[in-house]
Amino acid sequence: MACRDLHEFMTALEEAGELKRIAEPVSPVLEIAEISHRVVKKGGPALLFTNVSGYGTPVLTNILGNRRRVEMSLGAGPEVVAGRLASLLQLPASPAGLVDKIRALPRLAELASFFPRVVRRGPCQEVVADDFSLEALPVLQCWPRDAGRFITLPLVFTRDPDTGARNVGMYRLQVYDSRTTGMHWHRHKDGAAIFSRYRERQQRMEVAVALGADPVTIYAATAPLPPGMDELLLAGFLRQEPVELVRCRTVDLEVPAHAEIVLEGYVEPGEERLEGPFGDHTGYYSPADMYPVFHVTCLTRRREPVYPATVVGRPPMEDAFLGEITERVFLPLIKMQLPEVVDMHLPAEGVFHNLAVVAIRKSYPGQARKVMHALWGLGQMMFTKVIAVVDADVDVHDLAEVRWRVLANMDPQQDLVVTAGPLDALEHASPVPGYGGHLGIDATRKLPEEGHPRPWPEEITMSAEITRRVNEKWSRLGLE
Ligand SMILES: Cc1cc2nc3c(=O)[nH]c(=O)nc-3n(C[C@H](O)[C@H](O)[C@H](O)COP(=O)(O)O)c2cc1C
Incomplete structure (x- = not known):
């Protein structure tokens, strides 16, 4: 069964000894990052910081920071999930005969059952706040020379103005003040391409950011899907259950119903601001540069949310495990080509x-x-x-x-x-x-x-007969 949200996942992790609660007072400025960094490097547990100095909201880090937690989130190893995808992809592109069509039907029906589903209510809207401040969230500063505090695990929702298609990407958000952040989508990413279409029309772009969702949906925001393909369909397929969405309160977008916190707002064409530096997943600081600005106009949340974050830095860090899911899941798609x-x-x-x-x-x-x-x-x-x-x-x-x-x-x-x-x-x-x-x-x-006319050399291997004979004697040799 797929986890519905981070709370269910935390319970499962705790039962499996994969989550540690930290009650010691810690600062979101550098301290949580340093602790999370040391723990992820050792393959240690996810961390729930319940006593964040100056903040009432707990901070959750390293959610997918080892192989076991990735497998728990997916309900199987990434290879198994990739195998399921490979078998789905064996669908004939255009079923030729009746037999082909009939054979394709159950798998098409299976795929259809994974499309996201809009529901009327969700815990992410238990509290709808107009008088909010982003500065009240325990946003982390991860490295000493970071330009400030950055939201590091956001699911950024936008809509293509031409096709109406949804896009979800993960782009860090530098908190500038109580209502604005940077929007760090790189120029090659779908989020930036969609924004350029709004810019051409001189039209404001609505944006919603979900903090926290079930762990597979969090992963899906990072998946390099082709433009126009819904990351939430991938999430539904991977978790074998559709993602439930609710309509945002002030923008025409939907977000995961089981998110912790949702930021609704807009990005204005023509407006840019210096973003960064930020200690990045390359292990170096990415330099400051001009990026669009996200204006947050409404914040909705659970009554008692947790604030999820990841810390990137010198590899391997938590994002290596997200990358491993991508490596496995996208292999069948590459093999198709x-x-x-x-x-x-x-x-x-x-x-x-x-x-x-x-x-x-x-x-x-x-x-x-x-x-x-x-x-x-x-x-x-x-x-x-x-x-x-x-x-x-x-x-x-x-x-x-x-x-x-x-x-x-x-x-x-x-x-x-x-x-x-x-x-x-x-x-x-x-x-x-x-x-x-x-x-x-x-x-x-x-x-x-x-250009290699001479023969390629033979590789050295032992003969099967000798291998068999030595195997037989092996236990008697006292070499174990
Ligand atoms: C933890 C994490 C942080 C990321 N931060 C950024 C970022 O700030 N900017 C960016 O363009 N991509 C970032 N990425 C990569 C994108 O999320 C990824 O390329 C995604 O496929 C982009 O989606 P899109 O092509 O739909 O826009 C990050 C990935 C991870 C795992």
Whole structure:
């Protein structure tokens, strides 16, 4: 059963020894971040700070900060969930015959049952406040040189003015004062693209921000879905239950009924303000830059909400686990486009966009290069600074094996593809922001047509017969 909200999830976590309550007085300025950081680095529990100095609202951190909690939120390992998605994707694109159509029906019906559902009432509107102040929320300052306090786990809801489609993204919000924040959507993200359409019309854009929802919906806000695809349908599919929504009180948007706190308001075309610096998930401060401003005009909340937050910094931090869900869940979608792809790994040190290791079943010359270019053309994979392509028999999750294979199998003169393209807005090594170098490494076995006329060497393995004989003797050798 999917968790309905953070409270149900906290109960389940507590029962499993995956949540620790901290009653010691702590400051939201740096202290909570330092404690959360130390705990997540050790794979420790989620933390509920019940005594936040100067604030009545508890702070919840590290919700999805280890593998076990991710599995608890999804009700299964990310691989299992990805397998379900893969089987759904086997639907024929256009069922040809009657048999195809009949076979597709149950799965289509299953998908339809995961669409979000609007309900009349939800706990996120138990209190509707006009006289609120954002400064009354226990918003964290995470690192010493941060420009201030940042809401770090917000689900930002907007609507495409042309299609009416909903978008949900996670973009940090720097709290400027009691009613305004920054809106840090990077220029490549759907949130920014939708805003540009309002800007063209010189029209104010309504925005709603949900703080806290069930943990899968929180994850879904970070998922790199193609424009126009509803993140809440993905959430419904992953949790196997639709997300319940309520209509906002003052804007024409819906938000998760089981959120903790909702901020309603607008972003005005033409208005920008300096945002940052902020200690980011790259492990460096992202510099101050101009971003739109979010004006909050109404705050709704539960009677007794918790304030959820994440702390990012030198990897791996909690977001590495969100990235792992994306890696698994999006693999079947990548395989649809690139059937030769067998597996893919985005190591935490690469913070999603710096390194992808991709294993392919290679059958023709140039195929590794084709895969690199295809990935650089695929949604947010466009940011990937380094793509290493290896053969199907390489375990991409074993980085020691990857290092061995890549170093052994690539010739620096022949097998490196150096090109340029868009880069993540947080990339700091490129001379200019958002654009710069990409490196592809073809570490697959080379074919003669790829300029490698000599035979590829045979890999060393022990014969099956000797392996069997030594296995038989093994327990008698006293080497265990
Ligand atoms: C904890 C966390 C914080 C994030 N903060 C930002 C951010 O401030 N700005 C941004 O553009 N993306 C941020 N992201 C990544 C986006 O949420 C992600 O790229 C998402 O797919 C964007 O959605 P969109 O393309 O629908 O706009 C963050 C991701 C995580 C996990």
